[in-house]
Structure formats: structure tokens, C-alpha cells
Amino acid sequence: MAFTADAALDLLRSAHAKDRLAHAYLISGPIGSGKRRLAGQLAGLVVGDAGDPLQNPDVHAIEPESKSRRILTEQIRELEHALQMRSFFGARKVGIIFDADRLQPNAANAFLKTLEEPPGQSHLLLVSAQPDQLLDTIASRCLEVPLRATAPPELTALQQRLLATLRGVSTGAEIAGAFRLAREFQECLAAAKDAIQERADADFKSEELHYKQTSDSRAWLDEREEYFKAVVEARYQAERAALVETLEQWWADVLRQQHGAAALDFPEFAADTAALAGQLSTAHLLRRNAALEQLRENLSRIGVQEQLAIECAFLKAFAA
Numbered sequence: 001m002a003f004t005a006d007a008a009l010d011l012l013r014s015a016h017a018k019d020r021l022a023h024a025y026l027i028s029g030p031i032g033s034g035k036r037r038l039a040g041q042l043a044g045l046v047v048g049d050a051g052d053p054l055q056n057p058d059v060h061a062i063e064p065e066s067k068s069r070r071i072l073t074e075q076i077r078e079l080e081h082a083l084q085m086r087s088f089f090g091a092r093k094v095g096i097i098f099d100a101d102r103l104q105p106n107a108a109n110a111f112l113k114t115l116e117e118p119p120g121q122s123h124l125l126l127v128s129a130q131p132d133q134l135l136d137t138i139a140s141r142c143l144e145v146p147l148r149a150t151a152p153p154e155l156t157a158l159q160q161r162l163l164a165t166l167r168g169v170s171t172g173a174e175i176a177g178a179f180r181l182a183r184e185f186q187e188c189l190a191a192a193k194d195a196i197q198e199r200a201d202a203d204f205k206s207e208e209l210h211y212k213q214t215s216d217s218r219a220w221l222d223e224r225e226e227y228f229k230a231v232v233e234a235r236y237q238a239e240r241a242a243l244v245e246t247l248e249q250w251w252a253d254v255l256r257q258q259h260g261a262a263a264l265d266f267p268e269f270a271a272d273t274a275a276l277a278g279q280l281s282t283a284h285l286l287r288r289n290a291a292l293e294q295l296r297e298n299l300s301r302i303g304v305q306e307q308l309a310i311e312c313a314f315l316k317a318f319a320a
Helices: 005-017 035-047 073-084 105-116 157-166 175-211 217-258 267-277 282-299 306-318
Strands: 024-028 059-062 093-098 122-128 143-146
Touching (some): 005 035, 024 035, 035 093, 035 122, 073 105, 157 217, 175 306
Parallel strands (some): 024 143
């Protein structure tokens, strides 16, 4: 049974009032379900911070930041060390892992040991949209709080641009049309990367001005420069994954239209997906969506040629 984020918070408040909170929770749910917000609210309950719990010194959060958009063993070690330290305010501590399904295998094994022998006076929160990607040995040691989306997530400008392009998709699209869609998708990715790089450059310059006068500024700045490079790559991969998911949701809406489902991911494009639903077989639609699922998997591999992977997938997903 999936809860709304507000209903889940009420249950967690009740458990907290009775001092019956579990030591580890897995907060799962789709985009728009409020996973991150609930994790912050639960952390606030534990440490007694109703303001911005994620900025509280007793709340330690990690998420994918490496170039491979994976959570690394070093991050788990740092989290474990932070939780073993004495509480800043003399109370409990909270460790949060956002996008926990992105744990690198070695990091997952390291975290399993933390789950088996949790630091005293601490709680662990795992947040994931794909809990089935977690090790069974990790998921089984957490109390899952499954959430459901209460409203469609707000689309980014790039998602809206991509959907506007998809509106022109026809069942008889030729190879040239598939390549045109692939180019538009790659232009969306380039725009995303430029925006991410611009934000990272601004953040780096702000830190550079602050620390330029310190004695070891050169070494520190070199380290931060590498950090921001990794942040840019991680955020880019997250944006790319969101755009691939938009493509998958598009074809999923076509399937829903074909089978009379009322709820759509993109109701404003209902007329377009309904037109496709009436022209393609279910088997054909499943093959197209499978091509996008394969694209997602291929893009997660180290060393993949992004342009080639995208063009191959679009030929299968959008050419007749």
C-alpha cells in the first residue's frame, strides 16, 4: 500500500512520539511523490529541527556526485564516520542516502555493514525511485515507506521542448525522421549541460574568491575544481536520465490510451498519444519502449559512446 507523503509523515510522527522509530527506513516512490521532502521532515523529527533539517549539523546526507553518477565507497565511509562522531547537539543523528539505488557495488557492501551494526543514537534513511535496484540484503533491513505521486511532477523547460517535438511523431516515421528526433534530443542534452556548467562555474568562482587568501589555496582550489567537474557530470547524467524517462513515459501513455487507462503522465498530450494508440499494435509499442529501456541501460555503462547509443535507440523507437 502506497501512502501520500503527508499520510506517511503522520504515521512517522506517531511512531516518533511513542519512541518507536525504526533505525533504518527506505522511502520509495515515483518522481513527484515527495520522497526528498519526507526524508527531510523525518530527519527534522529525529533531530528536533523544524527549519531546514538538511542543513542541521546532525543530519548527514549523500547522493551521487561521481562522474559515473554513482555513490562511491568513500562517500559511505565518510557518512559512517560522521555518524560515529558525537552528536553536535547531544541528541540523535541521521544519515540520508538520496538515490540509494545508485550505490556502487563496493559501496553497497560497505553500507550493508553499517546497516548490520548501526552507529548508536542514529537513524538511516534511504531514498529511491527504483528500490528494486537495491541489494535484497539492504532492502530487507529497512522498513519501507512506499509513496505515491499526488500530482504530476512539474515539467522542466527541456522536457516541455522534447514533448513538443514528440507531438509531431507519426507511426510511419522514416529513418530521417528518427534522426531528426535524435538530433533534437541531443540538442536538449547540450542545453542541459551548458546550464549545469554555468551554475557550477558560478559556484566555483564564489568559493575561489572566499578561499583565495588562504595559505594552501592552490591545493584546495585544485581539489574543488575536480569536485565541481564530478558534480557537473553527475547532474548532467541525472538530467539525461530524466529526459530518457520522458520518452519512456510518452510511449507508456500511448499504451495506456490503447487499453483505456484514465491516468496519463502527460494528459495535455492525450490527443497525440491517442492517435498513436489507434495505429500501433501493443507488441509494436512494447518493442519501442524496450528500445528506450535499453538506451537507459547503455547510457549507464562506463565508456559508452553517447551519440551512437542515442541514434541506435531512436532508430528502433521512432522509425517505422
